Amino acid sequence: MIIKKPAGFILSCAMLLFPLSGWSADTFKHPGMLSTSDDLARITAQVNQQSEPWFKGFQQLKLSLGWQPRAVDIVYRGRNSEHSENYPQLYRDIAVAYSHALYWKTTGDEAYAKSAVAILNAWGGTLKEIRGSTDAALAAGIYGYELANTAEIMRDYSGWNASDFDTFKTMMETVFLPINLDFIARHNNTKIDHYWANWDLAQLSSIMAIGILLDRKDLYDRAVDYYKNGDGNGAIGKLVWKLYPEQGMGQIQESGRDQAHSLLDIALAGVICQMAWNQGDDLFGYDDNRLMKGAEYVAAYNLGKTVPYTTYTNSDVTQTQISASARGEVRAIWALIYNHYVVLKGLSSPNITEMATKIRPEGGPWSYGASPGSFDQLGYGTLLFSLGEE
Template sequence: MLRALAGRALANLLCLSLAISVSGSAPLTERTVAQAPTTFVHPGVLLDQNQLEFIKDKVNSGEEQWTNAYQAMLQSPLAALNREPSPTATVECGPESTPDIGCTAETEDALAAYAMSLAWYISGSAQYAEKAISYMNAWAGTVKAHTDSNAPLQAGWAGATWPRAAEIIRYSNAGWPNEDITNFENMLRNVYLPEVIVGSNSNGNWELVMMEAAIGICIFLEDSSNYVKAMNTFLDRVPAYIYLTSDGEHPQTAPASSLTSSAAIIDYWYGQDTFPESGIAQETCRDFVHVGYGLASISHVAESSRIQGTDLYAGDIGQRLRFGLGFHSRYQLGASVPSWLCKGSLVDTGTKRLNSVTEVGYNALSTRLGHVMNSTGILTMDQRPAGENELFVGWETLTHGNNTA
């Protein structure tokens, strides 16, 4: 159903007009131009080794939050050891899953590989590593293209997940043969990256997940040039997706946008014509599911960037994420909708909700940085243990809930 809704590097990002420290993570306070890490950190897509060790220790010591989340993941159909990959040479994806030729299979197989990689790292059981490898090898040996109108989005969803699994397996002595790794690299380089790196002028959640995929792929491939390109696109898209009152009367637009008038911006923002509060998202008046996709990708990229040496949470990106999470969490929890917001009527936030997308951002911004995020915290606790969304978000209470590593 959700498919139908469609060592640490030196400073990685250089401020245009503000000099940054020559070492350590650089808080970003202005529009930035990306630089690739001088040395890529591995594993380094969404999770690093310290975080993985933290999770492993918590589960193996029987601590309730992590043990419950781990068992919930293992009980997912995607984590079944008798489940088999279903690769497709040409994945054909249209709007609202029409057609769905390999689309569901691809995102679910990628999530299954990620679940198996986590289970391998936590348990040390080779059967999980072998299963994760089987998914990655099956698709690397088969998929050649994505077609139809949703091809970029589909490549983004699956492409965001594959590198997470691959980073864990490759850098944990899981027994993935070098020849198979090369084949997987070629799949990411030749099938996924060309589809996502070009970006999108469609709804913001498209471009955000496409850049999430591109950045994760570039970390795995150690592709500095495309990392820079993807990160620059991301840094332009986030301010065009989440509004801050400091932006002025209307939201910012991405540099490649064709939105040249107030009327066009309002139409793109689904009729939202006034902006008295920070945190409104480009798709707020569409529904919260799509906003959740965007918030998830923002948090995922920020987390990978932090691992690679630059703390996006400390600057404009983090501020927009914090306000975006808080704004939508408040209404998801049942706050009265003011007349100025979406003409006083939000799309049903009971069924079309954020889902479990708050853990990564909440952990970074509240647990690590100490920001007060009451609504986001309540919603995060209410949704534990977080599951998977069938697309590109999976088991984030296990991976990031109260993860202080």
């Protein structure tokens, strides 16, 4: 189905092909993470007209004005003898705050802005540490980028007190960022290929997002450089490590592990590329659209198709065949990838297209079973990233 669009909308989509022309990441664009002010204005206009697929995407927003934040001073992820895990309190609060932030931006209903800010303030003024097992780094990475993205949407809300925003930024800089940077630097003193790609990608997502939030170009540049040139498995050449030119695909570093983590790899890499794109850097296109080739591979296999596979070996494992574990799992990650590569750039990605079509409209975390993994991505891609094709 092709939606008829006004000339202004078509022009705005065409302009997206040239990210922030005349502007550089020396000065950050705000909002400028997963969504820009132009994106949010486009979304609002389409929802107000009840145009599809945006309106169906808008209807997926999880709203709960009575939600009370459950902020704690220490978040635990990973079992240890010190404390039981409590990290679901954080990711559930983030999910509500993000959906309320989007609802406010789309409708102007200030009650939802107040709710989102109340959740951000609760965590900004309370959280002091992230502990647990080594999994604490996953919490710092995934929830770091998600919190920063939520705050980025709310940063221009006049009802968010400047001192409260400063407190929140300080919390991000002192609680999340040190863990992100330490992991990228040391990898817990393991061999460089020990950790799966998603660990690096989670840290890079958070470092980049916090860099934008804090207007710290050094952090942003570090994330971009690592994504291109890093030694760990989160660098794009190691994430999509084996190319199959005839099929237009690339094997993912975690393909022999399971599909849940392969999907997470695509989700996090997509987040990194989208944030960079909105700051004027085309990581989507880096190394001849290498991420697209990896996403095409993951989409094909999880659609039930046969894909080539090459034995993967690192210092810990040898995987001789692709893993069918969690094959077919649904995550709200495909609208972002599809709309950038296929709609915006006009590239052929049949499996990405099929997957995006299959799960449209994309919901939020509660739409996919509310398991911990469903909160690893913020969701609502149909609302946020659709550029006109349904």
